Amino acid sequence: MKDLLLEIIDNKKLSNSIYQMVLKGDLSIIKYPNEFVNVKLKDFYLRRPFSVADYTTNTLTIIYKVLGEGTKEMSCLQVGTKLNVLVGLGNGFRELSNNPLIVAGGIGIAPFINLIKVFNKKGIKPTLIYGEQTKDNFILLDFFKEHTNLYLTTDDGSLGYKGNAVNFLKNSQINFDKYYACGPNLMLKALKEYSDNGYLSLEARMGCGFGACMGCSIKTINGYKRVCKEGPVFKASEVIYE
Ligand SMILES: Cc1cc2nc3c(=O)[nH]c(=O)nc-3n(C[C@H](O)[C@H](O)[C@H](O)COP(=O)(O)OP(=O)(O)OC[C@H]3O[C@@H](n4cnc5c(N)ncnc54)[C@H](O)[C@@H]3O)c2cc1C
Ligand code: FES
Numbered sequence: 001m002k003d004l005l006l007e008i009i010d011n012k013k014l015s016n017s018i019y020q021m022v023l024k025g026d027l028s029i030i031k032y033p034n035e036f037v038n039v040k041l042k043d044f045y046l047r048r049p050f051s052v053a054d055y056t057t058n059t060l061t062i063i064y065k066v067l068g069e070g071t072k073e074m075s076c077l078q079v080g081t082k083l084n085v086l087v088g089l090g091n092g093f094r095e096l097s098n099n100p101l102i103v104a105g106g107i108g109i110a111p112f113i114n115l116i117k118v119f120n121k122k123g124i125k126p127t128l129i130y131g132e133q134t135k136d137n138f139i140l141l142d143f144f145k146e147h148t149n150l151y152l153t154t155d156d157g158s159l160g161y162k163g164n165a166v167n168f169l170k171n172s173q174i175n176f177d178k179y180y181a182c183g184p185n186l187m188l189k190a191l192k193e194y195s196d197n198g199y200l201s202l203e204a205r206m207g208c209g210f211g212a213c214m215g216c217s218i219k220t221i222n223g224y225k226r227v228c229k230e231g232p233v234f235k236a237s238e239v240i241y242e
Helices: 069-075 112-121 141-147 165-170 185-194
Strands: 002-015 018-024 036-040 048-051 059-065 082-089 100-105 127-132 149-154 178-182 198-201 217-220 223-226 233-235
Touching (some): 002 059, 002 069, 036 059, 048 059, 048 069, 100 185, 149 165, 178 185, 185 198
Parallel strands (some): 100 127, 100 178, 127 149, 178 198
Antiparallel strands (some): 002 018, 002 082, 018 059, 036 082, 198 233, 217 223
């Protein structure tokens, strides 16, 4: 973990309430897709956690949805602003399969930009099921069309399959050897019930963000584990939903 002062070099709207921020600095500590960072905002005591959407040795991209006051403040920050960010948190997606399926719901798409690039570098085009409530919420579709075998689902049927990503998967003939999933808890729970053969990226309300407070613990078959330290990525077979 490193405590860094990073400079915003881009902060733009991608869709309805989703923004993309690019920060500059020494990011050489980041090693795996879907590690996360913890951002300190001026008017807030608790840091806000965000997945590493993409990174190079000197840039960090986060994709965030404006939900409350913290993310609202972020959406107003100007290029040139410096932000205090804890970097190099969590485990990330460390094991790469040969025939991957990515399942993303809503802003759960964020951690997959870099994972898709990592698969592509190995000569693998992953299958992506990307679900949203409605068509105007989708982001970066050109990128996903080029770099994945893409299936879209919407709750209101305005684009792609009408229904959610897991129902689409259940009714499809998609073959995969492992899945990689991030999205609303209900989606992840339904996916795990359908198949245990993959990885879930979980979210939890966080206090410290680096393993000290136990505030983000979840139940697993191996006892309680911290989303910020042992996660956010867990084997689906390990997670216990109650
Ligand atoms: C490991 C991890 C990775 C994340 N990655 C991303 C990401 O890449 N992009 C993104 O947009 N968001 C991500 N989140 C969620 C993000 O941290 C919250 O949306 C953000 O902190 C909200 O801040 P706020 O001040 O705007 O909202 P608040 O005022 O704190 O809360 C507004 C609403 O959001 C809910 N909320 C706040 N924090 C969380 C949380 N951690 N999990 C679930 N609901 C929450 C609250 O219950 C409330 O309803 C991630 C969370 C975790 C734990
Ligand atoms: S947030 Fe403190 S241990 Fe995870």
